Amino acid sequence: MSAATLDPWSDEQGIARAGALFTATFGGAADGVWAAPGRVNLIGEHVDYNAGLCLPTALPHRTYAAVRARTDGQVRLVSAHLPDEPWTGRVADLAPGRALGWTAYAGGPAWVLADEGVPVTGFDAAIDSCVPFGAGLSSSAAIEGAVAVALAELAGLTLDEALAARLARICVRAENEVALAPTGGLDQAASLRAHADHGLLIDFVDESVRHVPLDLAAHDLQLLVIDTRAPHTLNDGQYAARRSDCDRAAALLGVRTLRQVEDLTDALSRLDDPVLVARVRHVVTEIERVRQVVALLAADRVRAIGPVLDASHASLRDDYQVTCPELDVSVEAARSAGALGARMTGGGFGGSAIALVPRGRVEAVAVAVQHAFTDRGWRSPVFLPAPAAAGAARVG
Numbered sequence: 377m378s379a380a381t382l383d384p385w386s387d388e389q390g391i392a393r394a395g396a397l398f399t400a401t402f403g404g405a406a407d408g409v410w411a412a413p414g415r416v417n418l419i420g421e422h423v424d425y426n427a428g429l430c431l432p433t434a435l436p437h438r439t440y441a442a443v444r445a446r447t448d449g450q451v452r453l454v455s456a457h458l459p460d461e462p463w464t465g466r467v468a469d470l471a472p473g474r475a476l477g478w479t480a481y482a483g484g485p486a487w488v489l490a491d492e493g494v495p496v497t498g499f500d501a502a503i504d505s506c507v508p509f510g511a512g513l514s515s516s517a518a519i520e521g522a523v524a525v526a527l528a529e530l531a532g533l534t535l536d537e538a539l540a541a542r543l544a545r546i547c548v549r550a551e552n553e554v555a556l557a558p559t560g561g562l563d564q565a566a567s568l569r570a571h572a573d574h575g576l577l578i579d580f581v582d583e584s585v586r587h588v589p590l591d592l593a594a595h596d597l598q599l600l601v602i603d604t605r606a607p608h609t610l611n612d613g614q615y616a617a618r619r620s621d622c623d624r625a626a627a628l629l630g631v632r633t634l635r636q637v638e639d640l641t642d643a644l645s646r647l648d649d650p651v652l653v654a655r656v657r658h659v660v661t662e663i664e665r666v667r668q669v670v671a672l673l674a675a676d677r678v679r680a681i682g683p684v685l686d687a688s689h690a691s692l693r694d695d696y697q698v699t700c701p702e703l704d705v706s707v708e709a710a711r712s713a714g715a716l717g718a719r720m721t722g723g724g725f726g727g728s729a730i731a732l733v734p735r736g737r738v739e740a741v742a743v744a745v746q747h748a749f750t751d752r753g754w755r756s757p758v759f760l761p762a763p764a765a766a767g768a769a770r771v772g
């Protein structure tokens with residue numbers, strides 16, 4: 377049995393697809409095509425909204441937006457997934473509480489950009505993507521990022537590190553205020569600010585970043601993404617519930633964010649609620665695991681990060697309680713078949729896992745995970761290659 381792999385599109389394919397949808401829907405040609413990637417998080421899960429540290433990489437899988445500026449204030453949006461239902465309105469119709477469904481992700485950045493004083497005089501956008509939806513791989517941040525970069529450049533701004541950081545913040549506002557998903561900034565930062573062949577170390581105290589060299593191939597390793605295809609959503613209340621646990625614990629401990637907890641043993645002894653004890657233990661130990669991984673990478677001890685990934689998964693399963701049977705089975709089967717470490721990645725409650733695998737074992741690991749799923753009567757998972765790719769940019 378061979379395992380199903382979802383390869384990324386080349387930029388040529390993405391440009392052709394978004395461009396063809398644009399012409400079929402709106403007529404004429406776009407001014408350009410912009411792309412933004414999905415992401416995986418190597419380590420640092422559910423800590424971004426606790427002012428923690430995260431180490432994501434961008435996927436080679438990208439969302440493509442073919443965009444043409446308008447001068448009459450109109451906005452027209454179309455998605456390849458709903459080609460017969462283009463949306464037409466004005467920037468003001470993309471305000472919080474007005475835009476619904478995918479329009480909120482595609483159009484939300486336009487409203488926030490305008491709200492922040494960047495001129496948005498209307499536009500047409502056609503969007504196509506090879507980032508799987510609902511897989512915990514930030515398909516929503518990829519849509520937001522592609523549109524945001526397009527509109528910023530069409531407004532005359534130049535995409536440099538500072539603009540990428542600003543657009544990441546703008547996309548977080550779009551996600552929180554327009555799409556009403558109370559997420560932190562991990563996904564948008566990864567999609568807009570990542571560099572190829574590097575992990576993006578983000579410090580959410582001030583959103584500063586460091587590009588950490590990540591050359592897994594040099595160590596004969598590969599990061600394999602396992603999309604469990606177990607449904608995953610970030611606006612069904614569970615994600616928000618974890619955030620409010622953290623806020624409550626921080627208030628009880630007298631700190632502004634859990635990042636400020638210095639003595640974990642002391643902090644845990646001051647909390648009565650066992651649920652809050654577990655949540656705080658996850659957040660504080662996970663931030664420490666990010667430091668460990670960064671130190672191991674700096675020392676070129678890449679294989680040694682495997683056990684740290686395993687510890688992260690255990691903490692997310694037992695203390696943070698955001699895994700599910702499909703994620704737990706994925707990581708166990710991957711390890712049994714030779715992965716050096718594995719963990720869920722992203723928000724959890726379904727979605728995807730990652731496994732650090734010696735290159736010669738990739739197929740065996742994928743097949744073992746697939747068997748574990750079919751044995752249980754579950755839908756087959758999908759596997760994605762995940763070399764660290766580049767963040768959002770104009771591609772055509």
Ligand code: GLA
Pocket residue numbers: 417420421422423424425559560561562563610722723724
């Ligand atoms: C989702 C959110 C992020 C982050 C992760 C968990 O991906 O969008 O902000 O909180 O979950 O690390």
